[in-house]
Amino acid sequence: MTLARLEHLSEGVPASIAWSLASVAEAKGRQDLYTRQSPQRLKVLREHAIIESAVSSNRMEGVQVKPGRVRTVVFGHSLLRDRDEEEVRGYQGALALIHAHEATRSITEEEVLRLHRLCRGGIGDAGAYKERDGDIIETHANGRVSTRFTPVSAADTPAAMRSLLDLWDRCAREAWVHPLVALTVFNLDFLCIHPFRDGNGRVSRLLLLLQLYQAGFEVGRYISLERLIEQNKERYYETLKLSSEGWHEGHNDPWPYTGYLQFILKEAFGEMEDRLGRVAEPRGAKAARVREAVLSQSTEFRLADLERSCPGVGRDWIRAVLFQVRREGKVVCKGKGKAATWRLTGK
Numbered sequence: 001m002t003l004a005r006l007e008h009l010s011e012g013v014p015a016s017i018a019w020s021l022a023s024v025a026e027a028k029g030r031q032d033l034y035t036r037q038s039p040q041r042l043k044v045l046r047e048h049a050i051i052e053s054a055v056s057s058n059r060m061e062g063v064q065v066k067p068g069r070v071r072t073v074v075f076g077h078s079l080l081r082d083r084d085e086e087e088v089r090g091y092q093g094a095l096a097l098i099h100a101h102e103a104t105r106s107i108t109e110e111e112v113l114r115l116h117r118l119c120r121g122g123i124g125d126a127g128a129y130k131e132r133d134g135d136i137i138e139t140h141a142n143g144r145v146s147t148r149f150t151p152v153s154a155a156d157t158p159a160a161m162r163s164l165l166d167l168w169d170r171c172a173r174e175a176w177v178h179p180l181v182a183l184t185v186f187n188l189d190f191l192c193i194h195p196f197r198d199g200n201g202r203v204s205r206l207l208l209l210l211q212l213y214q215a216g217f218e219v220g221r222y223i224s225l226e227r228l229i230e231q232n233k234e235r236y237y238e239t240l241k242l243s244s245e246g247w248h249e250g251h252n253d254p255w256p257y258t259g260y261l262q263f264i265l266k267e268a269f270g271e272m273e274d275r276l277g278r279v280a281e282p283r284g285a286k287a288a289r290v291r292e293a294v295l296s297q298s299t300e301f302r303l304a305d306l307e308r309s310c311p312g313v314g315r316d317w318i319r320a321v322l323f324q325v326r327r328e329g330k331v332v333c334k335g336k337g338k339a340a341t342w343r344l345t346g347k
Contacts, residue, residue: 001160002192002247002254003167003185006176013181014255020262021178027269028217030311034276035218041276045222050074052224054092057119057202060230063087086121094118094206099221102213107168109161112195112203119202129157130197149244151194160193183211184261185254191240192247205229208261223268223275232267235260273311286313290321294331300341 013021035042051074055065063084065073072078073085074092094115098105105111117127125131131154138148152160164186171182187208194200209220219225229236243257293309306318322342325331334341 001164001167002189002252003164003171003182005250006171006182006185007174009177013177017181017255017259017262020259020266021180024180024217024262024265024269027219027266027273030273030308031217031219031269033309033311034272042222045272045275047075049220049222049224050092050095052227053095053220054088055227056224056230057205057226058084058088058091060226060233061199061201083121083123086123087119090121091119091202091206095209098206098210098213102210105210105214107165107207107211109165112161112165112207115206116196116199116203119206120199125197126199129161129195130154132197134197136194148241149192149194150248151192157193157195161195164189164193179211179215180217180262180265181258183208183215184258186211187261188240188243188254188257192244212265217265219265219268219272223272225264225268228264228267228271232260232264235263276311286310286317287321289313290318291325294322294325294342295344297342297344300334300343302341303338 054074065088073088080086113127120126133153135147136149138146168186190204239256239260243254246252289310293306329347331342
């Protein structure tokens, strides 16, 4: 298991991954500000993200729904027309379960099987490990077929899954590495085990979302990570292949795939900020947010501090509100230009 090697990680995290982690951490800080200050605006994105996630994650596995049926399949209560529609609605059910109870859901074998049962529509071998061995096959542009990877055998799958889940529990409790590294390596190990006959990719993405939520990264609620993965699926398959080479022997390189998932997270955060910046706010809401940010300052502050506290609000708007508060005698300014500092007067 790649995850087992993190407990004794001696070579450290590559510099490129460390820089990426720092960038994602900064984005998470801005996410928290959006979540606190714009809860109504975030609701605008949630429904869209659920639809995109259910459609994209299934489409990557060859399961498709006609465009005109998508909203009915995902949110409706009408009878479903075929097996594909059942699987898409099942995935939506799994997402709803994760969104409602992510903080209390443990990553147990029972939970993994439950997510598989949901996203496979509860039919056939849904909720059960594979019973036969099978390679992951790649079809090339010229029609040639080759073996991309040989997963864990069906006989060894239950033990491999229990080992992986035990490692995850220990890693989470003992904090061997940054949680984003741990959960991406878990995702890699899960896909290398390939515990199910069908639906492995979908379950891996559901578990990724759940683990991100538990680590405090909420962006997947508002921007579909599954859609971003589908849009970059060539890189997904390429880095997965690179990071799975030598997995059975215990000397694979997890960093290409880890870097890929970090890229997906950064894309999601960037898109969330862009979309929230374009969603209309009620009249006066921006001014109220800036005013609240100004009056909550406990020490001297600069215009840049207010910009960080009010994501999605332009500098000119912040400056206008700040000068209005100064005219009211509630703040005073020292200096000019970028070096200017402000403080509350206590009035």
